[in-house]
Amino acid sequence: MAQKSFRITVLPGDGIGPEVVDQAIRVLQTVSDASQDIDLRLETHLFGGCAIDATGEALPASTLAACKEADAILMGSIGGPKWGVDSKVRPEQGLLQLRKELGVYANIRPAKFASDSLLENTPLKSHVAKGVDIIVIRELIGGIYFGKRKELGVAPDEDIAWDTMPYSIHEVQRITRVAAQIALVADPPLEIHSIDKANVLASSRLWRKVVTETIQNEFSQLKLDHHLVDSAAMVMVANPRKLNGIVLTENLFGDILSDQSSVIPGSLGLLPSASLASAPSVLSSPNFKPVSGLYEPIHGSAPDIAGKDIANPIGTILSAAMLLRYSLGLDKQATDVETAVRKVLDDTEAGGHGLRTADLGGKTSTKEMGDKIVEVLQGLLKA
Ligand SMILES: NC(=O)C1=CN([C@@H]2O[C@H](COP(=O)(O)OP(=O)(O)OC[C@H]3O[C@@H](n4cnc5c(N)ncnc54)[C@H](O)[C@@H]3O)[C@@H](O)[C@H]2O)C=CC1
Ligand SMILES: CC(C)CC(=O)C(=O)O
Numbered sequence: 001m002a003q004k005s006f007r008i009t010v011l012p013g014d015g016i017g018p019e020v021v022d023q024a025i026r027v028l029q030t031v032s033d034a035s036q037d038i039d040l041r042l043e044t045h046l047f048g049g050c051a052i053d054a055t056g057e058a059l060p061a062s063t064l065a066a067c068k069e070a071d072a073i074l075m076g077s078i079g080g081p082k083w084g085v086d087s088k089v090r091p092e093q094g095l096l097q098l099r100k101e102l103g104v105y106a107n108i109r110p111a112k113f114a115s116d117s118l119l120e121n122t123p124l125k126s127h128v129a130k131g132v133d134i135i136v137i138r139e140l141i142g143g144i145y146f147g148k149r150k151e152l153g154v155a156p157d158e159d160i161a162w163d164t165m166p167y168s169i170h171e172v173q174r175i176t177r178v179a180a181q182i183a184l185v186a187d188p189p190l191e192i193h194s195i196d197k198a199n200v201l202a203s204s205r206l207w208r209k210v211v212t213e214t215i216q217n218e219f220s221q222l223k224l225d226h227h228l229v230d231s232a233a234m235v236m237v238a239n240p241r242k243l244n245g246i247v248l249t250e251n252l253f254g255d256i257l258s259d260q261s262s263v264i265p266g267s268l269g270l271l272p273s274a275s276l277a278s279a280p281s282v283l284s285s286p287n288f289k290p291v292s293g294l295y296e297p298i299h300g301s302a303p304d305i306a307g308k309d310i311a312n313p314i315g316t317i318l319s320a321a322m323l324l325r326y327s328l329g330l331d332k333q334a335t336d337v338e339t340a341v342r343k344v345l346d347d348t349e350a351g352g353h354g355l356r357t358a359d360l361g362g363k364t365s366t367k368e369m370g371d372k373i374v375e376v377l378q379g380l381l382k383a
């Protein structure tokens with residue numbers, strides 16, 4: 001078999017970013033070392049606050065070029081108090097610019113139990129949390145994060161600041177199609193729960209109309225319902241199984257609801273994400289075509305725990321699994337990474353280790369968690 005060689009651009013970023021990315025790099029290296037047929041070439045670049053310190057820019061041109069040339073990008077997290085909200089150049093601006101430049105409008109954030117044993121860690125009652133399996137699909141390059149805004153102190157009306165939340169029919173159609181295509185891969189297909197604030201916002205009325213028409217006209221076999229975002233936030237913690245399937249929503253609501261969804265399996269540090277410029281193609285299909293993408297945990301740079309070797313690396317490691325599956329077409333290896341994570345967390349299954357980092361009430365360090373996942377993965381990759 002001809003060797004498959006892939007370029008992966010790595011952006012460790014700030015705070016705990018480099019700590020959790022180090023463990024995901026070891027996982028990808030383990031996949032590469034296990035097969036003569038696979039060669040993963042990882043190249044690290046400056047991005048975020050560390051890039052501002054070194055170059056004055058959050059997203060230097062060389063970093064953007066490396067991202068555009070890569071088969072996939074693995075990111076940690078950016079930001080921190082050193083480059084806070086009053087700074088002229090902020091790391092978060094670089095992240096928004098990167099997402100926009102790459103056109104990755106579809107942000108896929110699965111919120112499920114990486115291991116059933118995590119039920120002991122949920123702050124919800126276990127009968128409420130059990131069986132929750134939600135994929136948040138968040139529109140990522142539109143809405144209020146990208147709309148026109150005016151800062152305080154800018155004339156006219158210097159005492160007023162504002163943001164706007166524009167959405168076009170095209171933007172809502174394409175994210176709805178991604179949600180529908182992901183829903184259809186499951187058997188039975190997943191239900192779609194579209195979240196908006198259509199009782200107040202014009203952009204939400206457009207959202208609801210376009211989602212409804214796209215599903216009715218193109219995917220009429222799928223079940224769709226609509227929730228207002230305030231009550232959806234309540235349902236997500238009171239009876240989250242009601243939202244099982246796909247939670248489809250716009251940029252700001254998706255940012256908030258996905259952090260909230262991480263409470264269900266027990267920690268923000270557990271959840272991965274993929275940001276893509278099209279629907280991922282179905283791996284079992286003969287027409288499978290890998291898509292380039294940006295992969296990152298859903299959390300931020302966690303300045304409160306940075307530099308202590310206690311951050312949970314699992315969200316980043318599971319993001320690397322999504323990278324293997326969607327961008328490199330390495331489904332078996334992706335599943336092996338997910339199985340390794342499950343076995344390391346699990347305290348009941350054969351070969352389970354029951355490890356927990358501090359966010360889940362344990363004492364396992366970031367590096368020890370990475371060590372164990374790599375060790376279990378090596379065994380699985382040989383099989
Ligand atoms: N994609 C990105 O790079 C993102 C960057 N940020 C930036 O990160 C900075 C900090 O933001 P925060 O609001 O504090 O949110 P955060 O997500 O960094 O942290 C929130 C809480 O979760 C904990 N936490 C997060 N990840 C964890 C992990 N892997 N293991 C254990 N605990 C974890 C933190 O210790 C903190 O208590 C800000 O500058 C923000 O703009 C925030 C979200 C996403
Ligand atoms: C840091 C922001 C730009 C984004 C964010 O919080 C996220 O994507 O989860």
Ligand SMILES: [Mg+2]
Pocket residue numbers: 255256259298
């Ligand atoms: Mg966020």
